[in-house]
Amino acid sequence: MRIGCGYDVHALVPGRKLILGGVEIPYPSGLLGHSDADVALHAVMDALLGAAALGDIGKHFPDTDPKYQGVSSMVLLKEVQSLLQQKGFRVNNLDVVIVAERPKLAPYIETMCQNIAGVLDIERDRVNVKATTTEGLGFTGREEGLAAQAVA
Amino acid sequence: MRIGCGYDVHALVPGRKLILGGVEIPYPSGLLGHSDADVALHAVMDALLGAAALGDIGKHFPDTDPKYQGVSSMVLLKEVQSLLQQKGFRVNNLDVVIVAERPKLAPYIETMCQNIAGVLDIERDRVNVKATTTEGLGFTGREEGLAAQAVA
Amino acid sequence: MRIGCGYDVHALVPGRKLILGGVEIPYPSGLLGHSDADVALHAVMDALLGAAALGDIGKHFPDTDPKYQGVSSMVLLKEVQSLLQQKGFRVNNLDVVIVAERPKLAPYIETMCQNIAGVLDIERDRVNVKATTTEGLGFTGREEGLAAQAVA
Numbered sequence: 001m002r003i004g005c006g007y008d009v010h011a012l013v014p015g016r017k018l019i020l021g022g023v024e025i026p027y028p029s030g031l032l033g034h035s036d037a038d039v040a041l042h043a044v045m046d047a048l049l050g051a052a053a054l055g056d057i058g059k060h061f062p063d064t065d066p067k068y069q070g071v072s073s074m075v076l077l078k079e080v081q082s083l084l085q086q087k088g089f090r091v092n093n094l095d096v097v098i099v100a101e102r103p104k105l106a107p108y109i110e111t112m113c114q115n116i117a118g119v120l121d122i123e124r125d126r127v128n129v130k131a132t133t134t135e136g137l138g139f140t141g142r143e144e145g146l147a148a149q150a151v152a
Numbered sequence: 153m154r155i156g157c158g159y160d161v162h163a164l165v166p167g168r169k170l171i172l173g174g175v176e177i178p179y180p181s182g183l184l185g186h187s188d189a190d191v192a193l194h195a196v197m198d199a200l201l202g203a204a205a206l207g208d209i210g211k212h213f214p215d216t217d218p219k220y221q222g223v224s225s226m227v228l229l230k231e232v233q234s235l236l237q238q239k240g241f242r243v244n245n246l247d248v249v250i251v252a253e254r255p256k257l258a259p260y261i262e263t264m265c266q267n268i269a270g271v272l273d274i275e276r277d278r279v280n281v282k283a284t285t286t287e288g289l290g291f292t293g294r295e296e297g298l299a300a301q302a303v304a
Numbered sequence: 305m306r307i308g309c310g311y312d313v314h315a316l317v318p319g320r321k322l323i324l325g326g327v328e329i330p331y332p333s334g335l336l337g338h339s340d341a342d343v344a345l346h347a348v349m350d351a352l353l354g355a356a357a358l359g360d361i362g363k364h365f366p367d368t369d370p371k372y373q374g375v376s377s378m379v380l381l382k383e384v385q386s387l388l389q390q391k392g393f394r395v396n397n398l399d400v401v402i403v404a405e406r407p408k409l410a411p412y413i414e415t416m417c418q419n420i421a422g423v424l425d426i427e428r429d430r431v432n433v434k435a436t437t438t439e440g441l442g443f444t445g446r447e448e449g450l451a452a453q454a455v456a
């Protein structure tokens with residue numbers, strides 16, 4: 001068994017969709033990035049790649065490659081799963097925490113978990129998504145961006 | 153075996169008790185929160201719940217519920233352990249890092265470990281508590297708050 | 305099997321060498337600290353010590369001890385490995401993410417992995433080093449310092 005950790009941050013800006021764990025969340029701002037900037041899935045992918053000693057998402061999906069412009073991170077997660085499979089790994093379980101002052105994410109958590117479990121083809125109870133705030137402190141507290149941490 | 157991660161932040165304010173790992177630490181400020189705001193135990197509980205795919209502490213102990221007003225996080229940790237037991241899990245080991253510019257936490261670490269091991273009913277050497285600073289940087293460096301990260 | 309997590313931060317200042325994962329990186333600033341301030345190896349050591357319930361690097365290598373002034377963190381990592389061995393542990397795998405707005409770390413990652421695997425005497429494919437930015441946000445985004453997170 002191997003373990004890995006992921007950490008990612010994206011800036012919150014007006015006029016972008018907010019997509020987290022593959023769920024589009026109704027909100028006046030969204031995350032800036034080359035792909036859909038799904039910070040939760042990015043942290044998950046980095047944890048999975050890390051556990052398999054396959055580098056990180058910047059190595060596999062460079063943000064200078066036009067192929068990944070606006071791509072859904074669900075598609076990238078599927079590619080990560082293929083990479084793991086090729087190396088003979090399967091996902092045992094994973095846990096991710098989304099750090100966001102707002103919006104309230106509780107209504108979307110279950111769908112995020114199902115999305116991730118579906119793409120990775122593992123049981124729902126091997127996936128956990130949590131949300132927390134930083135109580136108004138730091139860049140997440142000032143709502144300049146969202147962060148996510150994951151282990152797998 | 154399953155793994156999970158926890159991350160939590162609370163603001164440091166005058167006139168509150170500073171409670172970390174179940175230890176009351178003599179200090180002119182303390183952590184603001186609905187419960188006792190024990191940021192270390194909150195991160196630990198989120199890691200444990202995450203590993204078991206049981207959501208997070210916000211789901212189990214909503215900060216809008218008057219039942220949890222001022223509650224000791226040691227009591228909440230016991231409840232988390234019961235939830236794990238009901239699902240057939242036992243705690244293998246856990247590790248937490250408290251991010252605090254001040255005060256020096258070294259004198260309290262051993263008691264925190266014993267507290268956590270005691271509540272979870274596991275051997276002392278399956279629990280580890282660490283402390284670090286952010287060298288004056290960020291919200292923890294400015295002593296606006298404390299953060300904690302855990303894995304289990 | 306045990307797991308641990310590490311988190312460390314050092315300030316970025318002119319006139320110091322930038323050493324990450326045991327690699328000296330050509331850059332006009334470097335990390336401030338009592339040792340060589342290798343934030344990546346510090347997070348790795350804390351994750352390893354945490355997994356073994358051996359405390360943290362502050363306990364084993366106090367920054368008030370002149371013995372550790374300017375010491376290479378590669379030497380400290382070797383000492384950590386000895387401590388683990390004495391307790392009957394061996395390293396299964398580890399993953400670390402370096403949080404740095406700049407410089408680009410991709411050209412140095414492979415050497416960092418080889419350094420860590422070499423000191424710990426484990427296969428190269430049990431070590432993973434990742435890099436990410438915080439997209440200009442927070443103290444790492446303002447290039448006031450670098451951070452690192454690890455699991456082992």
Ligand SMILES: [Mg+2]
Pocket residue numbers: 008009010033037038039042
């Ligand atoms: Mg990203």
Ligand SMILES: [Mg+2]
Pocket residue numbers: 160161162185189190191194
């Ligand atoms: Mg809390």
Ligand SMILES: [Mg+2]
Pocket residue numbers: 312313314337341342343346
């Ligand atoms: Mg350090």
